[in-house]
Amino acid sequence: MRRLWRWLIPLAVLPVLVLLAYGFRMSPRDIPSPLLDKPAPTFALTTLEGAPLMLAAHRGKVVVLNFWASWCYPGCYEEAPILEKNWRAYRERGVVVLGVAIQDKREAAEKFVRDFGLTFPNAQDLTGTVSVDFGVYGVPETFFLDRQGRIRVKHVSAVTDVVFRETVERLLAETGAR
Amino acid sequence: MRAALRLLVAAVVAAAIASASAQSKAVSEETVHEVAVQLRCVVCQNLSVADSPSEMAGQMRAIIRERLAAGESPDAVQRYFVQRYGEWILLSPPRRGFNLLVWLLPLVAVAAGLAIVAILIARWTRRARGAAEPVVVDAAMSERIRREVERGS
Amino acid sequence: MTADVGFGMTVVALVLAVYGGVAAALGARTGRSALVESAQHAALGIFTLVTACFALLTYAFLTFDFSIRYVASNTNLGTPFYYRITGVWGALEGSIILWSWMLALYTLILIVRHREGARELYPWALATMLGILAFFLLVMTVAASPFQRQLPVPADGRGLNPLLEDTGMITHPVALYLGFTGFTVPFAFAMAALAAGRVGDTWLVLTRRWTIVAWYFLSLGLLIGGWWSYHVLGWGGYWAWDPVENAAFMPWLTGTAFLHSVMIQERRRILKLWNIVLVILTFGLTLFGTFLTRSGVIASVHAFTQGSIGALFLGFLALVMLTALGLVAWRWDALRSQGNLDSVVSRESAFLLNNVLLVAAAFTVFFGTVFPLLSEALRGVKVSVGAPFFNQVNVPLFLSLIFLMGVGPLIAWRRASLENLKRNFLWPVVLGVVAAAIAFALGVRSALAALTFATTVFVAATITVDIVRATRARLRVGERLFPAVGGLLRRHNRRYGGFVVHLGILIIALGVTGSHAWSVQTETTLRRGETAELAGYRLRFDGLSAAEESNHFKVVGAFTVTNSRALGVLRPAKKFYPQEQAPIAYVDYRLGLKEDLYLVLGDFARDGSQATIKVQVNRLVSWIWIGGVVLTLGALLAILPERRASA
Numbered sequence: 001m002r003r004l005w006r007w008l009i010p011l012a013v014l015p016v017l018v019l020l021a022y023g024f025r026m027s028p029r030d031i032p033s034p035l036l037d038k039p040a041p042t043f044a045l046t047t048l049e050g051a052p053l054m055l056a057a058h059r060g061k062v063v064v065l066n067f068w069a070s071w072c073y074p075g076c077y078e079e080a081p082i083l084e085k086n087w088r089a090y091r092e093r094g095v096v097v098l099g100v101a102i103q104d105k106r107e108a109a110e111k112f113v114r115d116f117g118l119t120f121p122n123a124q125d126l127t128g129t130v131s132v133d134f135g136v137y138g139v140p141e142t143f144f145l146d147r148q149g150r151i152r153v154k155h156v157s158a159v160t161d162v163v164f165r166e167t168v169e170r171l172l173a174e175t176g177a178r
Numbered sequence: 179m180r181a182a183l184r185l186l187v188a189a190v191v192a193a194a195i196a197s198a199s200a201q202s203k204a205v206s207e208e209t210v211h212e213v214a215v216q217l218r219c220v221v222c223q224n225l226s227v228a229d230s231p232s233e234m235a236g237q238m239r240a241i242i243r244e245r246l247a248a249g250e251s252p253d254a255v256q257r258y259f260v261q262r263y264g265e266w267i268l269l270s271p272p273r274r275g276f277n278l279l280v281w282l283l284p285l286v287a288v289a290a291g292l293a294i295v296a297i298l299i300a301r302w303t304r305r306a307r308g309a310a311e312p313v314v315v316d317a318a319m320s321e322r323i324r325r326e327v328e329r330g331s
Numbered sequence: 332m333t334a335d336v337g338f339g340m341t342v343v344a345l346v347l348a349v350y351g352g353v354a355a356a357l358g359a360r361t362g363r364s365a366l367v368e369s370a371q372h373a374a375l376g377i378f379t380l381v382t383a384c385f386a387l388l389t390y391a392f393l394t395f396d397f398s399i400r401y402v403a404s405n406t407n408l409g410t411p412f413y414y415r416i417t418g419v420w421g422a423l424e425g426s427i428i429l430w431s432w433m434l435a436l437y438t439l440i441l442i443v444r445h446r447e448g449a450r451e452l453y454p455w456a457l458a459t460m461l462g463i464l465a466f467f468l469l470v471m472t473v474a475a476s477p478f479q480r481q482l483p484v485p486a487d488g489r490g491l492n493p494l495l496e497d498t499g500m501i502t503h504p505v506a507l508y509l510g511f512t513g514f515t516v517p518f519a520f521a522m523a524a525l526a527a528g529r530v531g532d533t534w535l536v537l538t539r540r541w542t543i544v545a546w547y548f549l550s551l552g553l554l555i556g557g558w559w560s561y562h563v564l565g566w567g568g569y570w571a572w573d574p575v576e577n578a579a580f581m582p583w584l585t586g587t588a589f590l591h592s593v594m595i596q597e598r599r600r601i602l603k604l605w606n607i608v609l610v611i612l613t614f615g616l617t618l619f620g621t622f623l624t625r626s627g628v629i630a631s632v633h634a635f636t637q638g639s640i641g642a643l644f645l646g647f648l649a650l651v652m653l654t655a656l657g658l659v660a661w662r663w664d665a666l667r668s669q670g671n672l673d674s675v676v677s678r679e680s681a682f683l684l685n686n687v688l689l690v691a692a693a694f695t696v697f698f699g700t701v702f703p704l705l706s707e708a709l710r711g712v713k714v715s716v717g718a719p720f721f722n723q724v725n726v727p728l729f730l731s732l733i734f735l736m737g738v739g740p741l742i743a744w745r746r747a748s749l750e751n752l753k754r755n756f757l758w759p760v761v762l763g764v765v766a767a768a769i770a771f772a773l774g775v776r777s778a779l780a781a782l783t784f785a786t787t788v789f790v791a792a793t794i795t796v797d798i799v800r801a802t803r804a805r806l807r808v809g810e811r812l813f814p815a816v817g818g819l820l821r822r823h824n825r826r827y828g829g830f831v832v833h834l835g836i837l838i839i840a841l842g843v844t845g846s847h848a849w850s851v852q853t854e855t856t857l858r859r860g861e862t863a864e865l866a867g868y869r870l871r872f873d874g875l876s877a878a879e880e881s882n883h884f885k886v887v888g889a890f891t892v893t894n895s896r897a898l899g900v901l902r903p904a905k906k907f908y909p910q911e912q913a914p915i916a917y918v919d920y921r922l923g924l925k926e927d928l929y930l931v932l933g934d935f936a937r938d939g940s941q942a943t944i945k946v947q948v949n950r951l952v953s954w955i956w957i958g959g960v961v962l963t964l965g966a967l968l969a970i971l972p973e974r975r976a977s978a
Contacts, residue, residue: 034262071913
């Protein structure tokens with residue numbers, strides 16, 4: 001029996017190997033947001049056209065808040081047309097898409113909006129306060145807010161058509177306060 | 179005498195107030211650094227907000243500066259970030275609950291190592307002492323040895 | 332064409348490695364030397380092929396062959412000539428081919444040095460080396476081929492990662508890999524010892540010099556990495572406890588422990604089991620390091636890429652560790668030693684303590700590095716373990732190690748008498764206490780800094796005492812001073828080489844302590860003409876200028892520096908590379924013995940009217956690099972061939 005204790009030595013490495021193997025299933029960049037189901041922070045910015053952009057003004061609608069940057073390739077480039085398309089499809093149904101550009105130069109941001117023909121309001125977060133307030137750590141990131149102004153879904157990386165429509169439909173279907 | 183004493187007290191108090199208010203401006207940059215060095219820069223992985231040259235870190239430092247200047251305590255500023263990013267944003271896991279494991283296990287490892295070495299040393303010195311038992315030479319034996327040596331030389 | 336030839340050569344090399352490994356193992360088992368010789372020829376063939384692959388790849392880089400994906404990802408038409416050569420090992424695929432080339436080279440050296448001397452062990456060691464080579468060649472063929480095609484052929488490449496456009500790029504990976512792969516050889520001999528059942532001292536004595544050389548290159552690689560981080564990455568530090576930095580540091584820690592504990596085994600025939608386990612751990616940690624860098628499992632600034640390569644490395648790591656430790660369990664009885672120590676207070680005890688502290692430090696670094704993974708796996712909560720943790724937990728360990736560095740070499744083997752202790756340590760202890768008092772008088776209030784300073788003086792004094800006493804003995808016999816010291820160092824080159832290395836580590840420790848305890852920094856926004864002040868330096872912002880370089884666009888800030896006299900102009904910059912998403916900070920600095928002035932350019936206004944800068948005054952950092960030079964001299968002294976003096 002005593003002879004068997006020595007085999008503990010090679011067996012001791014197994015837990016470590018298992019842990020490392022588990023690591024493959026996780027993405028180190030996927031950080032869960034502690035803001036889910038909490039009221040979204042308010043902000044007051046100015047759009048690239050000069051109009052005020054206040055989150056509070058859109059209470060009562062489903063809000064799709066998208067953080068982007070012109071240098072964020074390929075993610076923001078992939079999702080911009082999707083956002084625009086769905087904005088046009090849903091704007092009559094009480095959904096609003098808002099874009100916030102972070103760490104960007106004004107001309108670059110304006111060019112991005114022009115190139116993709118974005119018609120939803122886009123503002124620059126010059127100081128980074130809004131992005132930090134929302135716990136943004138990279139672009140693109142999109143927050144889906146319900147009609148009561150709570151953050152319900154945080155989507156990291158480019159938004160796909162399916163994600164947009166499913167989430168928005170789900171939030172639209174909700175009635176009253178939760 | 180009493181007047182002098184009162185003057186002295188007043189002077190000390192004034193100096194304290196003056197230095198305190200002078201400090202509150204000068205301390206700011208250092209305090210910003212102290213808070214920033216505990217937070218993880220979210221874009222560059224493993225660098226602190228204080229160290230990172232990235233734009234995001236610069237903006238975060240500005241936010242820290244603003245909040246400290248507005249009167250928030252360093253702890254409150256830290257809590258602000260943790261509320262938005264989770265425990266992950268602290269560069270050092272808070273010493274609570276499960277995280278105690280990472281703080282304590284190294285100590286346990288050192289203690290265990292020292293204990294093992296102590297046991298081994300004790301065992302090995304005991305064995306050496308046991309093996310090196312001095313040979314007991316009795317009087318008759320020494321007499322014989324002496325005679326042999328004299329005969330030999 | 333090039334790609335196909337290159338790929339073909341890789342496949343042939345892989346086949347040769349598998350064949351050679353099997354042949355050498357069979358030859359070892361059956362004693363048929365013809366098989367072993369055949370394996371030797373295979374090794375020569377592999378080396379030739381891998382060298383040719385390397386040359387081919389370099390040729391592809393130099394001729395802008397963008398039909399090869401690796402070339403297209405790492406250069407573009409604007410990449411300067413020398414970076415086109417060093418860029419060959421600038422990313423994943425190139426790093427694997429560099430590793431394989433070094434393994435092949437070391438295998439050849441092993442063959443030349445040991446085929447005559449170690450009849451029993453040599454064939455098994457050769458088999459192990461070829462087996463490990465086979466794995467890396469497999470990775471090169473299957474998962475990370477540098478010769479993959481890129482179709483359609485792009486008109487221009489992406490370009491080298493701008494952070495790699497630096498002299499550190501030429502030396503850091505080369506030194507580091509020479510260290511990593513260097514530890515393969517002691518490991519191979521340990522495996523040979525286990526396989527052949529010859530678990531005595533033979534394998535240790537054979538690999539002594541290999542261990543020192545590997546340890547030295549690993550140390551050099553770490554130091555150059557620190558230097559590179561300091562002057563390129565723009566954050567003013569040289570060590571961030573990044574997971575990949577840790578991955579290189581862990582084998583260094585266990586390798587240092589190994590280097591010391593073999594000395595006990597050589598003298599007292601104990602710790603056989605421990606030494607074999609240590610070398611297996613060290614080699615395993617080098618594999619773990621390459622796994623971390625390439626699997627993306629733990630986020631890091633260094634992480635190359637994700638994909639199947641991570642799984643391959645994990646699989647190999649599992650195979651190596653289970654096999655090696657399984658062999659240890661198999662040979663357990665032969666490895667148990669009759670432990671025998673004369674006294675608790677002896678050099679053996681000091682070495683044992685050294686091992687405990689080093690391995691405990693390695694464990695701390697390891698656990699801290701994988702803890703985020705553990706936390707997420709068990710709790711689902713992501714946490715970070717960064718510099719504050721590692722510094723807090725490791726500093727006491729390192730301080731104790733430094734203290735041991737002073738005690739160990741001077742305490743007697745076997746049994747230290749009170750007389751011996753008094754003779755060797757009275758002066759150093761006194762000087763250490765005096766040093767602490769001086770530090771306190773000079774205004775040092777950090778207990779840790781004063782303690783480090785005192786310990787450093789203590790250790791330096793022990794070294795001095797030893798050399799002075801030994802030299803005096805020689806002088807008494809009639810030798811002159813310089814020949815006496817020179818002869819002393821040469822005759823006992825291992826001992827004094829070790830002393831000089833210790834001295835080097837001390838100097839590094841001094842630099843590290845200084846930079847942590849006394850550095851200051853500030854961040855401020857200046858308008859043109861405004862001045863910032865820090866630690867006696869005044870910096871005036873003179874304005875911005877822009878320049879177009881061959882592969883990037885640069886914005887430079889000019890800052891005139893004065894303290895009591897004019898110190899010139901510093902020009903930190905921000906470089907904008909088309910292939911990079913964010914600009915790269917290009918720092919400017921003034922290095923000095925006492926302190927470095929370090930400037931990073933942050934945000935700036937387009938019209939050059941204002942700029943934000945981060946200013947740092949880092950104290951004593953240059954001593955870290957100086958310590959590295961001293962370390963080099965010590966290592967060189969230590970590996971000189973032993974002088975069997977007849978007189």
